[in-house]
Amino acid sequence: MNAFSTLGLNAELVAAVEDLGFETPSEIQEKAIPLLLEQETDLVALAQTGTGKTAAFGLPLLQHIDVNSKQTQGLILSPTRELCLQITNEIQNYGKKIKGLRTVAVYGGASITDQARQINRGAHVIVATPGRMKDMIRRKIIDITNIEYCILDEADEMLNMGFYEDITDILSGTPDDKSTWLFSATMPKEVATIAKKFMHSPHEITVGTKNTGAKNVTHEYYMVGGRDRYRALKRLADANPDIFSVIFCRTKRDTQKVAEQLITDGYNAAAIHGDLSQAQRDLVMNSFRKRQVSMLVATDVAARGIDVDDITHVINYQLPDEIETYTHRSGRTGRAGKTGTSMVIITKSEFRKIRQIEKVISKSFEQKELPSGKEICKTQLLHLANSVKKTEINHEIDAFLPQIEEILEGYSKEELIKKFFTVEFTRFFNYYKNEPKINTPSADGKDYAQSNGNEVRYFINLGERDDFNWMTLKDYLKDNLNLGRDGVFKVDVMNSFAFFNTEADKQEQVFELAQELTHNGRKVEIELTKDKGNRGGKPGRRSGGGGKRRRSDGEGGSRRRSESRGGDRGFSGGSRRSGGGASGKGKKPSFQSRSKRRSK
Template sequence: MTKFEALGLNSALLNAVTDLGFETPSEVQEKSIPLLLEDEIDLVALAQTGTGKTAAFGFPLIQKIDSQSRTTQGLILSPTRELCLQITKEIQLYSKYVKGLNTVAIYGGASITDQARQIKRGAQIVVATPGRMKDMIGRGIIDISKLDYCILDEADEMLNMGFYEDIKDILSNTPKDKSTWLFSATMPREVATIAKKFMHNPKEITVGTKNSGVDTVQHEYYVVGGRDRYSALKRLSDSNPGIFSVVFCRTKRDTQRVAEKLIEDGYNAGALHGDLSQNQRDLVMNSFRKKQIQMLVATDVAARGIDVDDIT
């Protein structure tokens, strides 16, 4: 019996697990999957980004959904377009052996008519950013009144970004007796408020210690005066010629400025922030994944939850 079998996954999911080359479940998967499969519960899971959360809620969701019915049964809310697309791709990979299961991504910056068309065809799982989701509910394009499962992914980040009212409005359109699964890296007051207001006696799991870093990462820091920061960044890059990195800036303006200076100085850099069109963001992310961009300069919001291996 494989370790994933022991969690209670069915053969369609186990075949996908084999294809994906997953061997051992992560801690959040080990704790969440059996709980979610065995019962209809509400769950609050505290786990850092990068701990395998998408599979932790994705596997049980796929297994519990009726792919023969075209009703929207599962809604996953996530803070950014990039994360929304990434979750959608992962759910599609996990469910590739489940006949008739459609997962659709709903996010701003892309054609609402195309998204409406996909919903109309029948989408059992919808992955959405809160703003566009609220818009589509308002226009009567999507019906979540028969929803069985609602998942809030990166809940702390969604609330940081000011989506509290949107999330409240969206949840008020869902049935009272659905199951709500909330995944968050931290537990600020607003997240606790949502849990209290929209969840029934949620079970809680914490992976690692609250608000801690990942132990596979080595930390180094340099104390540098403001005006020397850019030279220090260049020197770091020069001393690591094969560098593959993310540079975080506080504002969109800083992001654009630093990326432009790096490009001018001959580095393979690109910017990722909320003012870019969806098309531009997709191009930047694709180039970064293919390592054509070695230094991705981003706001922390735009890069939250992006799944890229081998960062220097």
Template sequence: MNNFEQLGLSPKLLNAILDLGFENPSEVQQQAIPILLENETDLVALAQTGTGKTAAFGFPIIQKIDTESKQTQALILSPTRELCLQITNELQLYGKYEKSLNVVAVYGGASITEQERQIKRGAQIIVATPGRMKDMLGRKMINISEIKYCVLDEADEMLNMGFYEDITDILSHSNKNKKTWLFSATMPKEVASIAKEFMKKPIEITVGSKNEGSKNVVHEYYTVNGRDRYNALKRLADAHPDIFSVIFCRTKRDTQKVAEKLIEDGYNASALHGDLSQNQRDLVMKSFRTRQIQMLVATDVAARGIDVDDITHVINYQLPDEVETYTHRSGRTGRAGKHGISMVIITKSEQRKIKQIEKIINKSFTQKEIPSGEEICQVQLLHLAKSIKNTEVNHDIDQYLPQIENMLEDFDKEELIKKLFSVEFTRFHNYYKGANKIESSSHSGDYSDDSGSTRFFINVGSKDGFSWMSLKDLLKAELDLGRDAVNKVDVKASFSFFNVDESQTDKVLKVFEDYEYQGRQVNVEVTKGKTGGGSRKRRDRKKGGRKSNESFKTKSNAKRRDSNKGKSSRKANIKSSINRRKKKK
């Protein structure tokens, strides 16, 4: 179906579509709209962010509800305030020729009594965030017992944000015979469980493959040493003068720190995270949409609901905790049929995550080198030339031309060009003049090449419940050496490796000299050999086989028997350290 007329939409909706300038339906709209118009069925629709999912469920809802009735007939749940308001605004535009249609947004950070008043005036469609919706149901401000349709938009995002219990509680107040339409970019097990629990034989449609990344997005990764991460970010920005991007960090603290450093270095940047007030968030997003902000540094939670179609780049300053979250990050670019680039800055120990992401999004990454200073200078110079060429002449300066010509009459064309470009170009040239190239840490597995760094072996791994991130958090908490002191954490099944500045070698060995984790002795050693993963000590340990294990168990059991009641549990200390750091974040 190549046009909206073939989808079975009403004349009023088609007129609204014409006013909005929509030409052809997207793939998810082609698949979902006829099914929802022709059938009373539950539906699971998997499609990337930015593929037109709001219209895919919005058009059928508007066409199927009774606008003459003031009773609430449809509920749409979305993860964030921004997305809630976006959906509300779009539905109002779609239903502009339905004179009696009333769509009300219900979200936190606004007057709950005013939202109650709007609903009591008659709201056929309520668009809500789970937290505020649950609150209003608890206060009996809303009645959804007779709704006919419930839409769970960005379902994976809502569940990832911890709204599972809120959603189940909200749905318990609704009509059991309602139809549920679930729209999601990915299909993790939590989304599948929602579908199984609250839907009856749902029709499933998939645009692309499950969890697949957008076809319009190119994926690149850059491997650097941890200490070069921020400088790599700046070079990527400088190498793309027209960049309009979202930069993702894992924590609020890192988000604020990176944004502040970018601002100090002269970039049009700002932070978006959970510690901002609603008014601050609104101001930041307004500045971003109007391109007063060129680089928006955000956490995953804060960025949910961002609906800006012209984002050129997504930069993963740090990879997300959950691999599936990468799909949502990259989906912020390449929207509305446009092309985008998703960049990832990683250390060598994170390269395995790239392979995991490739399997999930069904896309391949291209490994690239951080641009050199010379390359950046060339890009900036040509960009300046292009800007001058495309600049419209301001004829208000005509009256001053005789004075200007008189001032510059001693210079020929070549000299004038050099002087003109030097005004803007000198800053970049001076900054990058003689700057060292940021070398990729992926060229060699030789950890001994890290100047002043010591590689350690530790006998805990994934079988002990550690990921590279949780082990790094533990090490940072116990060693107390600063945020970036522990790097190159490489977690195997039953053992791991990590790097620390060689000046701290004695401290690391002392901290772990008599250390227990969950009742077992933890052993930390300096690796011998270039790769760390192939050290003699580890090979000898493997050759020792069962005897080594038995010796370890005997020693560990003896230590536990010798522990007295007055000795505090090391496990408790570990958990306490980790919890303290989580609270700070």
């Protein structure tokens, strides 16, 4: 007997589940399905990604649907197009033996006319993203005033993505006596607010502990200098030849850049982010599911639609801004009872975030050293040997054996093995033989510049002539350098340049994110300075530091800084192959302020 039949599901749904190959319900399914079948109730269910939440709400929803009525009875809201389509597909699979059942997906990036046509033909269940759903309600294409069930899937992520207003507007137009089922991986205050405002004495089901990470996932971190992130990523990939991974970046720009670097370096990689069309996203995801792509570089938003089994590693190329987001990332691996690894590449200044995440997920990270080139070569060589051992012989080559034997005549078995493996080994050996060890930033703080106490002061080549004052420049820096509300202070703006301060532990982040920053087509240049922010005095001489270019001390700032700038004077990373390297060097004249300072 299929264990799903013991949960109270009807024969049609049990048969569909059996066809899909499911025999034993997951913990969230065991807890949620009987409850939702027996009672008309509101529900808050907390469970990690990959625990079977879609079946937990989809199966009881379908059992409640009256297919003889053309009225929309169920609404499922999800954060992204990919997840919307995934849920729709699963609901259709669960309901394939229910004659006359109609499920429609409503999401942005596709024809609203086609979706409206499907709705007009009748939709018992609508699966939608909040933005497109709100638009169709406003156009009076969809009527949800009589729905009986409303499900919020990945509620925490929808709110993290800024859909709070859309969700509250949608829920405000639904009946008070409907059943609302909220499914989430974590329980931040925004989710609790939704539950309190729109739900009536909801039951709560928790699988595991609130906000904890998946139990089958181990967590590791690797501490490197800010410019060594990409080189570290390559080493992690090369040290795990069978890697099938999702690599997370904070921004769309970084996601595309990292994917392009990996492809250039010969990896089967692709990017998925919000700037791709739906057709492009579908192509990438199909390639990933077929394992034609083994390294998928993604933003957090785009990754919400990734439901792929057997992902071996999640690599946090950059940590997320919100700690709760890490739970979603790591939940991409270690699914369906399998084990997985979540790796984090951090700089010294980000270490405190590791401790914060540990408190949230109730698990400890293990600090690991990046493998050396010699270790990687050994791993790759043994992996190749095992692959050869497991390869089934293709007897189509038998006809060519006499010619092959003639060519290789005179070589011993040992010599042939050496020649065969040298072909593959040499590629890695040549790359890593001159690669230095990627060192963890030293504990003595030498990777950081001199600062005023716990502050660091910078020069930036933007000023009044670029239409900035201290307030607008402060906002610009906060947004582009990913600094918090109070992360930028002591902003002094002159005609063609300015100064600003951050906390000392933000220096790595500032220089890393500033490497490709431009304003109106001009390279934005940020450097350390000895200026003390003394309000109204002449700017002091700037110093080098933090691995950046140095400016000449000149004569105490007595000469005026040239306004003309030839060429690209910004900081550059290394080659695509290494993903990092020393920036350019060269002296620059000292300067003097040409206008009165404006300061905060």
